[in-house]
Amino acid sequence: MTNGKFYWLKLKKDFFKRHDIRIIESMPQGHVSVLFYLKLMLESVDHEGELRFSDKVPYSAEMLATITETDVEVVKESLERLQTFGMIEITQDGTIIIDKVKTMIGSASDTDEARRSKRYRERKKAECDESSRTNVTNRHGKCDESSREIEIENRVRVRDRDRDRDRDRYFFSKNNGFVPPTIEEICSYCESRHNGINPQNFYDYYSAKNWTLGNSNKQMSDWKAAIRAWETNQKRYTEDDI
Numbered sequence: 001m002t003n004g005k006f007y008w009l010k011l012k013k014d015f016f017k018r019h020d021i022r023i024i025e026s027m028p029q030g031h032v033s034v035l036f037y038l039k040l041m042l043e044s045v046d047h048e049g050e051l052r053f054s055d056k057v058p059y060s061a062e063m064l065a066t067i068t069e070t071d072v073e074v075v076k077e078s079l080e081r082l083q084t085f086g087m088i089e090i091t092q093d094g095t096i097i098i099d100k101v102k103t104m105i106g107s108a109s110d111t112d113e114a115r116r117s118k119r120y121r122e123r124k125k126a127e128c129d130e131s132s133r134t135n136v137t138n139r140h141g142k143c144d145e146s147s148r149e150i151e152i153e154n155r156v157r158v159r160d161r162d163r164d165r166d167r168d169r170y171f172f173s174k175n176n177g178f179v180p181p182t183i184e185e186i187c188s189y190c191e192s193r194h195n196g197i198n199p200q201n202f203y204d205y206y207s208a209k210n211w212t213l214g215n216s217n218k219q220m221s222d223w224k225a226a227i228r229a230w231e232t233n234q235k236r237y238t239e240d241d242i
Contacts, residue, residue, distance in 0.1 A: 009041055012102050020085040032070065033078035037087060039068040041101050058094025116130030120149065180211050181223045189224055195231045202227065 015021065024030045024037075044051040046148075052058050061079065065072040082088040089097040181189075186199040206212075211220045220226060 008105075009038075009045060009101070020087060024081055024085065027081065029074050029077065032074050033081055036068055036070050036075065036078045037082055039070075040064075040082075040088070040096065041098055041104070042105070043067065044096070044098055044101055048105065049098040050096070051096040052094070059096065068112050135238065178211060178219055178221055180207070186223075186227070189227060193227075195227070195232055195234070197227060197234065 015073075016025075021034055024033050027033070040051060041087070053063060057164075059067075059176065061075045062072055064070070064079075065075045068075070079088070080088070083090060087098070088099070089099070091097065180204075183199055183203050186202055190197045190199055191203075206220065206223070211223075212218060213220055
């Protein structure tokens, strides 16, 4: 099993009182620029403040707009502002460097994180057991806090999964002119048609084929049409069985 790693940013309590942050916030769309800056820092934590899509490909404004869910014009304006105040540097090869990130990074392996989470839950459970003998209300409060901690961890993992999925969809559409549907979109469409198709089966099948049709390897252009074709085939097989 691969031993992954988790990273986080350690923001000081007075982060939003910094002069550069306050000045940018006072500008049009300034709050969005500051949020964009935070997202850039988070994206760069596993590379110590350096941000590129790959060794050969730097991030463009359009790509940054996609992964940070920020309007592309705001991205362009924010990059200029951040450079003006010395908060980021963009090198000749397009690498975005955020020096402050190096002093703000916290990290742990997934094994360390699992052990820490386990110890935390065990400690909370012990507190719950102790509290149950004296105060039922306090016990529920402490148990709820432990549950919230686990829920937050799960939300972070889901957020990272969705971010990676959206980035993959963006580059697939960039190269192939077709945006693959999500499981949720497939499920919604199948439910609206009451066709009984398993959305996961449909997604896995065409994802494995790189979203091409039949044996011709022709790029799919309309996934809803492909679902309707499945309906026809499913109905034909059902009638043959009868």
